Amino acid sequence: MSRRIPVSARVIAAVGAGLGITLAAFAFLSKQSRGDAAATPAADAAVAAVEQYSLAGLIVKVRLSERADDARLIIAPSVDGKPVTQGVDVRATLTRPLGSPQTLRFVTSGSELVSDQAIAKPHVFDAALDVSWQGKSGVFAFARNDGAVVLSAQQMQTGDIALASAGAGEIVSILQLPGEIRFNDDRTAHVVPRVGGVVERVPVTVGENVAQGQVLAVIASTDLADRRSELLTAERRLAAARVAYEREKSLWRERVSAEQDYLQAQVQLREADIAARSAREKLAALGASASAHALNRYELRAPFAGTIVEKHATAGEAIAADSNIFTISDLSTVWAEMAVSAQQLGAVRVGRQATIKAAAFDSRSTGRITYVGALVGEATRSGSARVVVPNPDGVWRPGMFVDVAVEAGRIAVPLAVANDAVQDIDGAPSVFVESKKGFIAQPVTTGRRDARTVEVVSGLSAGQRFVASNSYLLKAELGKLSASEE
Structure with a gap:
């Protein structure tokens, strides 16, 4: 037995169902209409990101194709469930937060209308869809916010x-050049004993850091013994000459001796003083003191603080006065030397900043160009340039290959x-x-x-x-x- 449902109940149920679907599908969208359009959005919950509008019996579904390289707006108009494209005029205007508005026209593609332009990413825009159908028109608004990152x-x-x-x-123009780390020649010394002799003791070794004035080697030298003996003799003669001078001076004042004796004593004092001073300066030139105890003992000392990078002295070895027995370098700064082609020399100038990066490990430092060679090699057709590199931690070791980035201009x-x-x-x-x-x-x-x-x-x-x-x-x-x- 059929039961008649009151008309009012059927209307309420239909409205409720339609309202529920609408809220579920379009809670995040805004819609508006103008003119005589019935801008009543309906929903198709089975299709994500689909807009649906009604205009004088025409159902208009709108979606954005998800092809990343060619995304387009697609319109699917229908009447009573049947596709209709003839007589439907659609125009869309996209307004982005960034950039100028984009106006889209639509062309027929099968049972749908496809925008004549691709929609570039990001798909963040407000859209106004202008639809005309059988003398009716309406403007429907919706928005896409795919890809906007919101942060508090x-x-x-x-x-x-x-x-x-x-x-x-x-933009700083950078010139990349190959380079090599070398000793800072301004802070590198080849230490020679300046006296010949036999090495008695070497208290330091290669790689050791030494302080200025620290003893590097002890040498027994007959040459030094002769020099010290010469100084001691000269100092004793000076003392005797000073006593004789004072005596003759006193006698001359008392009219006991002749003036000639006094003048002769004065000359002898001056000659003795010159001889003593000469002997003292000869020792000083050797870096030796006027010790009266060990006349042949010579202590070779470091000229400045640094690292011993070469050692050519062993206990018992005979050495000459000009033997290079130690090389000391202050490695707190090193040089990065670069080969610069003739075409690039104009961009490499003294004072410009350079960044040095190790080819073997991840380390970099900055410095300034202090030297650019004036000559170009005949064989290589390149010149040389130099950067002083700070090296407080000893990371940069002579012999390492580096890449040098030189600021060539701005x-x-x-x-x-x-x-x-x-x-x-x-x-x-x-x-x-x-x-x-x-x-x-x-x-x-x-x-x-x-x-x-x-x-x-x-x-x-x-x-x-x-x-x-x-x-x-x-x-x-x-x-x-x-x-x-x-």
């Missing part, structure tokens, strides 16, 4: 995310950002730009770059606020959003 002030502070305004910058560019601001998003360089919808990964075209800065040719405007540091954190958040959507 606390997240910004925790991640140390800093913003900056896009503007002009400088180029002013109208728009530049820090290298850290640019991230690779879907294979394209992008900068996270601040907008009302959040931070948007804005694709950019980059140009020249240096170690810190990159030129932005297109995709970014002067004055736009962007993430200047730690932008990799936003890239990670964007990856999470993409994963959750999938």
Whole structure:
């Protein structure tokens, strides 16, 4: 037995069902209408990110194709469930937080209308869909926010995310040159004993750090013994001559002796003083003291603080006065020497900054060019240049091969950002730009770059606020959003 349902109950049920579906599918979208359009959104919950509108019996479904390389807006108009494309006129205007509006026309493709232009990423925009059908028209609004990263002030502070305004910058032109670490010749000494003799003791060894004045070797030298004996004899003669002079001076004043005797004593005193002074300076030139105990003992001392890099002395070995028995180098600074081609010599100038990077391990240092050679080798057709490199930790060792980046000049560019601001998003360089919808990964075209800065040719405007540091954190958040959507 059939039971008649009151008309009022059927109306309430239908309205309730329609309202439930609408809220479920379009809670995040905004819609509006104008003119005589019946802008009543319905829902198709089975299809994600689909907009559905009604206009004078025409059902209009809108979706964005998910082809990353050629995303387009697709319209599926129908009447009573049957596709209808003839007589349907659609135009869409996309307004992005960044950039100018994009107007789309539609062409028929089977039972659908497809936008005549691709929609570039990021898909963050407000859309106005203008539909005309059988003399009726309506404008429907919806939005897409795929890829906008929203961060709180606390997240910004925790991640140390800093913003900056896009503007002009400088690109440092870098010249890459091969180089080699060498001793600083200005702080390297080949130590010679300056006296011949036999080595008695060598208290130091290769690689040892020594202080200025530290004993390097003890040498028994007959030459030194003769010099010290000469000084002792000269000093005794000087003392005797001084006594004789004082005696003759006193006798002459008392009119006891002749003036000639007094003058002769004065001459002898001066000659003795000259002889003693000469003997003393000869010892000083050898770096020896006037010791009266061990006349033949010579202590060879370090001329300055440094590291012993060569040693050619062994106890019992006979050495000559000009033997190079030690090489000491102050390794707190070293030289990076570069070979510079004739074409590049004009860009390598004294005073310019250079960055030295080790070829064998991850270490770098900076210094300034202190020397550029005036000659070009006939065989190599290249000149030489030198950078003084600070080496407080002894990381740079002579003989190491290095890469030297020399600042060859500066180029002013109208728009530049820090290298850290640019991230690779879907294979394209992008900068996270601040907008009302959040931070948007804005694709950019980059140009020249240096170690810190990159030129932005297109995709970014002067004055736009962007993430200047730690932008990799936003890239990670964007990856999470993409994963959750999938």
